[in-house]
Amino acid sequence: MPPLGGGMENIMKKLISVVVPCYNEQAAVPVFYRELSVAVKAIEDACIEVIFVDDGSKDGTLSVIKKLADNFEDVKYISFSRNFGKEAAMYAGMQAASGDYVCIMDVDLQDPPSMLPKMYEEIQSKEYDIVGARRVTRKGEPPIRSFFARMFYKLINKTSSTEIVDGARDFRLMTRQAADAVLKVGEYNRFSKGIMSWVGFKTKWLPYENVERVNGETKWSFMKLLIYSIDGITAFSTMPLSIASVLGLLFCAIAAVLIVVVVVKTLIWGDPVAGYPSAMCLMFLLSGVQLFTIGIIGQYLSKTYMEVKNRPIYITKESNIVEKI
Ligand code: UDP
Ligand code: MG
DSSP: OOOTTTTTTGGGEEEEEEEEEESOTTTTTHHHHHHHHHTTTOOHHHHHEEEEOOOOSSSSSHHHHHHHHHHHHHHEEEESSSOHHHHHHHHHHHHHOOSSEEEEEOOTTTSSSGGGGHHHHHTTSSSSSSSEEESSSSSSSSSHHHHHHHHHHHHHHHHOOOOOOTTTEEEEEHHHHHHHHOOOOOSSSSHHHHHHHHHHEEEEEEEOOOOOOOOOOSSSOHHHHHHHHHHHHHHHHHHHHHHHHHHHHHHHHHHHHHHHHHHHHHHHHHOOOHHHHHHHHHHHHHHHHHHHHHHHHHHHHHHHHHHHTTTTTTOOEEEOSSSSO
């Protein structure tokens, strides 16, 4: 079968690499490819390669992708030796991408492929280096999840100098230059929304309404999201460490005042044995604060530990992309 973009004339066309992380998505892969192929028909002067990254799926995702690759020459794949997470999958796909433009898209159609032509048109104008999609509604999402997501964006933007846009997706089309910049950030604890903003470049946001996933279910439990958001904050802000020092100072000051009060009180009124409840309260409060701040330091220490180990971000088990891996 001919590739999505057409035959010989592809030589003159620009190439868009679409990176698609997949984890247990056997049902979504064919539907996604069909939708994408319909969408790219609207782009005249570019063809695409689709890089499916099988992130150690336990279902038949890899065999579904391989079947597609047998039938369509623009389908490439990388399969991990185990589940390394979406961040690692995006990195692997971007590394393997050879296109003039690189796009990241979820396989569950929550990043509508129909937006790709518009994104391409915007990036072609040369005014922007990255064109991203931003959800303006969170319709269909559990309200509690939306609430915590909003809180997270508020918190990360207050504590970090890297701006992270609320509702921004990983769904972005980047120029080769921007993609190379993202790839240069080779840290192990990856938080792409932050990295893509940190590298700079001009970004245009295209708003869209939230779409519910086509089938299967979200791979992000509340706990996974919570850990991911702590990763995001510690990766882009050291403010929590300063909070620890400020809290320490504050409590030293309070203690100094208290000591004076206690000494003066004892000198004037003597020392009746009292104050057990208040001593207990103080003990609980102070040990709580200490544990909390040690926890914060621990977070940074563990991140540093993982970076220093310098482990690979992912390990490929098999792939049909020969040159780059
Ligand atoms: N994904 C992945 N590895 C993981 C979890 C998710 O490659 O460990 C992929 C998943 O297959 C999908 C995308 O990342 O293409 C987004 O995942 P999901 O739809 O579960 O996240 P949500 O849209 O609910 O935030
Ligand atoms: Mg999804």
